[in-house]
Amino acid sequence: RMGTETSKKIAVIGGDGIGPEVTAEALKALRAVAGEDAFEFVDYDLGAERWQRTGEVLPDTVLEELKHVDAIVLGAVGAAPGSKSIPSGLLERGLLLKLRFAFDHAVNLRPSKLYPGVPTPLSEAVVSKGEVDFVVVREGTEGLYCGNGGAVRTGTPQELATEVSVNTAYGVERVVRDAYERARARRKEITLLHKHNVLVNAGSLWNRIFNEVGEEYGDVERRYLHIDAAMIAMVVNPSQFDVIVTDNLFGDIVTDLAAAVTGGIGLAASANINPSGEFPSMFEPVHGSAPDIAGQGIADPTAAISSMALLLAHLGRVDQAIRIDAAVAADIAARGADAGSTTEIGDRIAAQLA
Amino acid sequence: RMGTETSKKIAVIGGDGIGPEVTAEALKALRAVAGEDAFEFVDYDLGAERWQRTGEVLPDTVLEELKHVDAIVLGAVGAAPGSKSIPSGLLERGLLLKLRFAFDHAVNLRPSKLYPGVPTPLSEAVVSKGEVDFVVVREGTEGLYCGNGGAVRTGTPQELATEVSVNTAYGVERVVRDAYERARARRKEITLLHKHNVLVNAGSLWNRIFNEVGEEYGDVERRYLHIDAAMIAMVVNPSQFDVIVTDNLFGDIVTDLAAAVTGGIGLAASANINPSGEFPSMFEPVHGSAPDIAGQGIADPTAAISSMALLLAHLGRVDQAIRIDAAVAADIAARGADAGSTTEIGDRIAAQLA
Ligand SMILES: CC(C)[C@H](C(=O)O)[C@@H](O)C(=O)O
Ligand SMILES: CC(C)[C@H](C(=O)O)[C@@H](O)C(=O)O
Numbered sequence A, B: 001r002m003g004t005e006t007s008k009k010i011a012v013i014g015g016d017g018i019g020p021e022v023t024a025e026a027l028k029a030l031r032a033v034a035g036e037d038a039f040e041f042v043d044y045d046l047g048a049e050r051w052q053r054t055g056e057v058l059p060d061t062v063l064e065e066l067k068h069v070d071a072i073v074l075g076a077v078g079a080a081p082g083s084k085s086i087p088s089g090l091l092e093r094g095l096l097l098k099l100r101f102a103f104d105h106a107v108n109l110r111p112s113k114l115y116p117g118v119p120t121p122l123s124e125a126v127v128s129k130g131e132v133d134f135v136v137v138r139e140g141t142e143g144l145y146c147g148n149g150g151a152v153r154t155g156t157p158q159e160l161a162t163e164v165s166v167n168t169a170y171g172v173e174r175v176v177r178d179a180y181e182r183a184r185a186r187r188k189e190i191t192l193l194h195k196h197n198v199l200v201n202a203g204s205l206w207n208r209i210f211n212e213v214g215e216e217y218g219d220v221e222r223r224y225l226h227i228d229a230a231m232i233a234m235v236v237n238p239s240q241f242d243v244i245v246t247d248n249l250f251g252d253i254v255t256d257l258a259a260a261v262t263g264g265i266g267l268a269a270s271a272n273i274n275p276s277g278e279f280p281s282m283f284e285p286v287h288g289s290a291p292d293i294a295g296q297g298i299a300d301p302t303a304a305i306s307s308m309a310l311l312l313a314h315l316g317r318v319d320q321a322i323r324i325d326a327a328v329a330a331d332i333a334a335r336g337a338d339a340g341s342t343t344e345i346g347d348r349i350a351a352q353l354a
Helices: A019-034 A048-054 A060-066 A090-102 A169-184 A200-216 A227-236 A248-261 A302-314 A318-334 A342-353 B019-034 B048-054 B060-066 B090-102 B169-184 B200-216 B227-236 B248-261 B302-314 B318-334 B342-353
Strands: A008-015 A039-043 A071-076 A107-113 A133-139 A149-152 A160-168 A189-194 A221-226 A243-246 A269-273 A281-285 B008-015 B039-043 B071-076 B107-113 B133-139 B149-152 B160-168 B189-194 B221-226 B243-246 B269-273 B281-285
Touching: A008 A019, A019 A039, A019 A071, A019 A302, A019 A318, A019 A342, A048 A090, A060 A090, A071 A090, A071 A302, A107 A169, A107 A248, A133 A169, A133 A248, A149 B200, A160 A169, A160 A200, A160 B200, A169 A189, A169 A200, A169 A243, A189 A200, A189 A227, A189 A248, A200 A221, A200 B149, A200 B160, A221 A227, A227 A248, A227 B248, A243 A248, A248 B227, A269 A302, A281 A302, A302 A318, A302 A342, A318 A342, B008 B019, B019 B039, B019 B071, B019 B302, B019 B318, B019 B342, B048 B090, B060 B090, B071 B090, B071 B302, B107 B169, B107 B248, B133 B169, B133 B248, B160 B169, B160 B200, B169 B189, B169 B200, B169 B243, B189 B200, B189 B227, B189 B248, B200 B221, B221 B227, B227 B248, B243 B248, B269 B302, B281 B302, B302 B318, B302 B342, B318 B342
Parallel strands: A008 A039, A008 A071, A071 A281, A133 A243, A189 A221, A189 A243, B008 B039, B008 B071, B071 B281, B133 B243, B189 B221, B189 B243
Antiparallel strands: A107 A133, A107 A269, A149 A160, A160 B160, A269 A281, B107 B133, B107 B269, B149 B160, B269 B281
């Protein structure tokens, strides 16, 4: 459908595996809450199947088109681990990370909330320590994700392979500042995760910026935790966290753990935000393409739907974002042991929003 | 005390914080099980206090002496995070990591076992999925721990800081081989943790060696898991793991999580093994110096004591290693909500061994 003059253009990349299935439900919720005319959706056929058919991952012309949309909705990309047909990481790096880097998605935002009644792998003793409701602000354009590394004597007993973590004051400051702003709007507590006792160069930089910017946020209480200690904290008492800020790889690791302890990656939403607004931001569930359950209609679309709340908030439609969050929370609260099929969950949430 | 001609020489580095407290109990257990004459202990005064007094972290002469002992027992080193007096990481890098690198501790061995009755942050539903008993074989001499990185324009808004992960076929193969050997002697399952979809250079190397060596171990079932997915697996069903092999940093992160889910780092032992036998191996609890509870006599010495089982096994005293493990297991089983003070726990276990 064509949008009206005032409608925003949303690029939709369903991707691989369960990606398209959960994305369909996310768009259903988006249309239900914002009305049929608020957004114009443009589908982009990208992912494993496209690559197998054409050898293309993300053509330059498509990247150029995407540059001009108002936001991108992404399902999931990536072949099954060990898949013979697709080189490891080709889609992740050629599509997902390519978009994060090309569109300067400096702030990778990942909220975690443990809703009452949601099954968690944590014990009752841990859960009863306090409400679990935090957000990880993960840096998205630097660190070990730059693709800055190499190998020599590949395939031989003398092979040497390196990976370089690249960190700049510019990159660290903008994400740290974003995190402080979010902390100020929340419970005013922020935790930096790093490993500065070993990674002294990057660690010193992160520490310095964290403390310097922190001086401007006297109302926000800041603390530092080593990434390994954070693993323990996350399972022993996750209620201690409000805003977490960390680098790209530590953020990748800690957000999967965060998702697991708050009901699983079926529920974990994320936003890849371009802070300057020059490029479109991108909204996606934290989970991957889950090839093992693809095509069965059993993937949980909740994370994809919650990502639409992040999209709406980003586009200034805060009321609608809150309505999605509320509808998701209500649906989760009403779920039995079996939440239902992908479309059943999507239909229930959309019905609440209509 | 002087040792007999046949006694082995053990260097003892109590270190900082709770390090000396738990080490005393570890040695108590060691003497109880092996007899007073089996080992000659030589104390080395190293750590924060020594540095503050003399400005020395690990003098070359001490390093030279340590080279000739049969094994090293280490408590914990490291100042409190944010400690004003000691530069971040100075002791960790100048002492702990220095020893691991100088003595080529390629295999960092970290067993995790959830004993019945031990409080775990995981729910009953997770724990009842199966026995949790696995070992992480962490590479100890490469990766991001090499100290290979730098910074320019330090302290300015133009700062650039890098950290380099260095991986060699030589280094990867020896630890992977060690892990396969351990898997063969256990339940014959091995999991490689990495992030090869992003860290393609290092990831390809790890994958290749893992698969190549795996061909020689046709009786061992191998699989690959991304480090982020491993976070989920570890809290959702840790019983799925037998032997995990991974790089230095991923190993650091996953072993703290492993320790947390199997009763806390108060119980997690580790060995830093020099596979060639050219240099002494080192045995230490996974936990750090815990400055917040130091000096109160409340630190749990169990991890330090269990590390002595790893030491005994390494020195070929397998029966005595088994006796320590059994004594620890029995003590844990008999503990109430309060396990007792550091010395109470140590005395109880030593009494069992005497
Ligand atoms: C698919 C992968 C490249 C990606 C990442 O590592 O960032 C994913 O794990 C995520 O967290 O969004
Ligand atoms: C103290 C620190 C340098 C060390 C490490 O990172 O290896 C510790 O966390 C460990 O796991 O032994």
